[in-house]
Amino acid sequence: MAGKNAAQDLRCPAAVTGASLKTMTKPYGSSLDDHLDAEVARDASLADTAATIRALAAAAIDVSETVGRGSLAGDLAAQGEHNSDGDVQKALDVIAHKRFMQALEEAPVAQVASEEAEDVVELKPDAPLAVAIDPLDGSSNIGVGMVVGTIFGIRPVTRGEDPNASFLTPGTTQTAAGFVVYGPATTFVVTLGNGTRIFTLDRTDKVFRLTHDAMKIVPTANEYAINASNVRHWDGPVKSFIEDCLRGSEGPRDRDFNMRWTAALVADAQRVLIRGGVFLYPGDNRKGYAQGRLRLLYETAPIAFLIEQAGGAATDGQHRIMERVASKIHERSPLVFGSTEEVECVAKYYDGRQPSAGRSPLFGQRGLMRS
Numbered sequence: 465m466a467g468k469n470a471a472q473d474l475r476c477p478a479a480v481t482g483a484s485l486k487t488m489t490k491p492y493g494s495s496l497d498d499h500l501d502a503e504v505a506r507d508a509s510l511a512d513t514a515a516t517i518r519a520l521a522a523a524a525i526d527v528s529e530t531v532g533r534g535s536l537a538g539d540l541a542a543q544g545e546h547n548s549d550g551d552v553q554k555a556l557d558v559i560a561h562k563r564f565m566q567a568l569e570e571a572p573v574a575q576v577a578s579e580e581a582e583d584v585v586e587l588k589p590d591a592p593l594a595v596a597i598d599p600l601d602g603s604s605n606i607g608v609g610m611v612v613g614t615i616f617g618i619r620p621v622t623r624g625e626d627p628n629a630s631f632l633t634p635g636t637t638q639t640a641a642g643f644v645v646y647g648p649a650t651t652f653v654v655t656l657g658n659g660t661r662i663f664t665l666d667r668t669d670k671v672f673r674l675t676h677d678a679m680k681i682v683p684t685a686n687e688y689a690i691n692a693s694n695v696r697h698w699d700g701p702v703k704s705f706i707e708d709c710l711r712g713s714e715g716p717r718d719r720d721f722n723m724r725w726t727a728a729l730v731a732d733a734q735r736v737l738i739r740g741g742v743f744l745y746p747g748d749n750r751k752g753y754a755q756g757r758l759r760l761l762y763e764t765a766p767i768a769f770l771i772e773q774a775g776g777a778a779t780d781g782q783h784r785i786m787e788r789v790a791s792k793i794h795e796r797s798p799l800v801f802g803s804t805e806e807v808e809c810v811a812k813y814y815d816g817r818q819p820s821a822g823r824s825p826l827f828g829q830r831g832l833m834r835s
């Protein structure tokens with residue numbers, strides 16, 4: 465075949481027909497609102513948590529609009545002040561922080577720990593809840609129009625002298641956690657301790673609708689996510705684990721692996737939830753990275769809750785993330801999460817070894833890369 469006919473053959477079908485369309489056109493799943501009603505009916509003590517999630521979801525729809533307009537919304541990557549972690553804030557970091565704070569002011573929330581605020585922000589003094597939030601996750605993706613998100617964890621207020629007290633409790637005290645992915649579709653991923661679900665934004669009605677019910681992460685998968693540019697800074701156990709993945713079917717893992725890294729924790733977490741695999745952001749030898757890059761309260765603890773509720777596991781390499789207690793609100797933590805067998809496998813590489821001990825042949829003096 466040549467010319468016009470060949471070009472026509474290469475074209476996508478004009479319309480998707482038959483069975484492949486069925487799943488898209490069947491009546492959509494129940495709304496996030498319906499789900500929250502059901503959770504409160506199951507456990508009345510979740511009423512304030514549900515109200516807070518509703519407020520966060522409304523803000524997420526607004527942020528999704530801004531992200532979706534891309535450069536038409538202005539220079540979303542324009543640089544401003546430095547945030548709590550020393551990162552330069554981009555315009556979208558600030559827009560998202562302001563919109564989520566506005567939402568939380570209307571919710572039964574007393575305190576907020578935001579990546580974009582140095583100290584705990586006090587809201588309604590008598591309200592029962594405290595929220596930790598990363599208003600805009602994946603900031604390095606803003607300027608290139610790639611996926612970004614929002615992460616949050618909700619826990620009860622702890623009253624006392626220390627304004628940080630509410631946040632210095634284990635991750636197991638979270639009553640709910642969630643993240644939003646502003647990607648090709650906007651998704652709202654949430655748990656109130658009764659499974660993890662994904663709701664997808666129906667842009668016509670501005671409603672989040674259930675698209676992935678009671679998720680179950682496969683126990684093992686052939687995909688890992690790590691920023692491999694840091695290889696020379698990693699500790700021995702991480703080097704050894706990745707080396708063995710890279711050896712594929714010729715190494716001790718006896719199978720080939722694929723690697724993915726989106727530079728947005730939310731997107732990597734959504735992929736792991738749907739397709740399985742393991743994500744690693746370990747501590748490394750770079751200055752300031754001994755505990756990795758991710759923040760315990762508004763990144764690793766919420767993700768850990770969601771992953772565990774979907775049957776997966778989350779550790780810092782040695783301890784279950786959900787049991788970790790922060791000593792300050794912007795504390796960092798290494799993070800390894802995903803399919804249980806893969807997370808257990810990483811833990812075995814750490815077993816009995818100090819994080820900085822050991823060297824793998826691939827990355828050591830006689831490593832493959834240098835031979």
Ligand SMILES: O=P(O)(O)OC[C@H]1O[C@](O)(COP(=O)(O)O)[C@@H](O)[C@@H]1O
Binds near residue numbers: 600601604691729757
């Ligand atoms: O640039 P790196 O070191 O690969 O780090 C990427 C990681 O940093 C983060 O972007 C940190 O989030 P923020 O954008 O909220 O600071 C994660 O989403 C992502 O997993």
Ligand SMILES: [Mg+2]
Binds near residue numbers: 600602729763
């Ligand atoms: Mg983040």
Ligand SMILES: [Mg+2]
Binds near residue numbers: 598599600601602603
């Ligand atoms: Mg952020």
